Amino acid sequence: MKLKRNLIAVTLLSFGLSSSGQQLTKQQNLDLLKAEQGAIVRLDNFLTEKYPQIVYQKYPTPGPQYIISDDPEYIRVPEAIALRENVVPGTVRFYLYNVNGVKEPQKMDRKIIAIIKNTGKAPMRIKMLKYVSQPPSTNYFKLGKEGLAAFLAAQPSEDIVLVKPGEAVPLDNKLENYVVKYDELVHGFYEFLVDQPAEITVLQTDLKTSGKEALKRITNVLPPKTKSGAGRGIYGVSNYHVNNTEVIDTKNGTSALIVADGATDPWIIGREGTTGQQAKLAGNYGVMYNVELKWKSTDGKGLALITWNSRSADNQWCSGMAAAMKVSEGKFKEGIIQLPKDQLVTKAAPEAVLIQIFKPKANGEEQTIKLTYSPPGASCLPTPLILVPIDVNP
Structure with a gap:
């Protein structure tokens, strides 16, 4: 069967610094480098929902x-x-x-x-x-x-x-x-x-x-x-492939991948068996996103992949966020990581959770970050995946 590729219309702000014009401070850079995988790191005055969003294409892949x-x-x-x-x-x-x-x-x-x-x-x-x-x-x-x-x-x-x-x-x-x-x-x-x-x-x-x-x-x-x-019923979509349409370059600053937000990435549609009515799964919980992000470094910096509870101010049910995902090798080995690893939940800014640090190639050669992500049950969405340029040799 021929799969229809759905290009998500994500507004892309010009890649540069974060919208607030800030970069990691030297101390924040060091804190991320010293942190264990899955640990909470305080990034005061850095986390925002206004990072430039990564333009991506998303299409369903064969699944159950x-x-x-x-x-x-x-x-x-x-x-x-x-x-x-x-x-x-x-x-x-x-x-x-x-x-x-x-x-x-x-x-x-x-x-x-x-x-x-x-x-x-x-x-x-x-x-x-x-x-x-x-x-x-x-x-x-x-x-x-x-x-x-x-x-x-x-x-x-x-x-x-x-x-x-x-x-x-x-x-x-x-x-x-x-x-x-x-x-x-x-x-x-x-x-x-x-x-x-x-x-x-x-x-x-x-x-x-x-x-x-x-x-x-x-x-x-x-x-x-x-x-x-979130919903009930039977759905024909259970897996998505996601990849960026433009190679990420560390020189352009911090950017964010946003999936499972119900807007740029709509909720899946199915059928509710007892009524025969259309069903919508608000949250896409249980859907597996296989993500591949192409990146390069033309300024010698690496990338820190972090997440945070961006919905903490929405209501009492969003006061914490806990997730898990599989991430490709970087500073830490490839594998499954609970987020956060050192405590049950992350609460709100300035708390960020370190997922992985990717080191640049000596010649700026293009690399691929691979993730398996699924919207975490019990947590409010979306859970943004933030790519932050980081000096790996401070």
């Missing part, structure tokens, strides 16, 4: 069918179905993000379970390609950051689960045993292969009822488009 269960985020009734979607044979990515929100008639312990049913005519084989299951918690930042890091690192299982036609099994057996207290988040991230059509259901029930029994008993499906949650 994508399902997310995050609308309603808070399941307010004791028993209900929060999501029901059908998938065709092939690979499926599934992001579970639901909270026990029962307050009436009283707060009560619940189970939130994902069930997969074989709707085909032959036995269905399920092979887990990526599996992340975490105990429920009210620490949403921790679940989001650690869950994403674990998903990026996950490897395929050798086990095959067989399901007879018409039968249903838990997608994640651990969910059957977790006790979900009021306000606790159930956070699971999965990618799996099925060879028959299947139905995926997320439901909330009491502690004594198994998922299979609850599936037979519960019929009420909660409506989507509630006041909380």
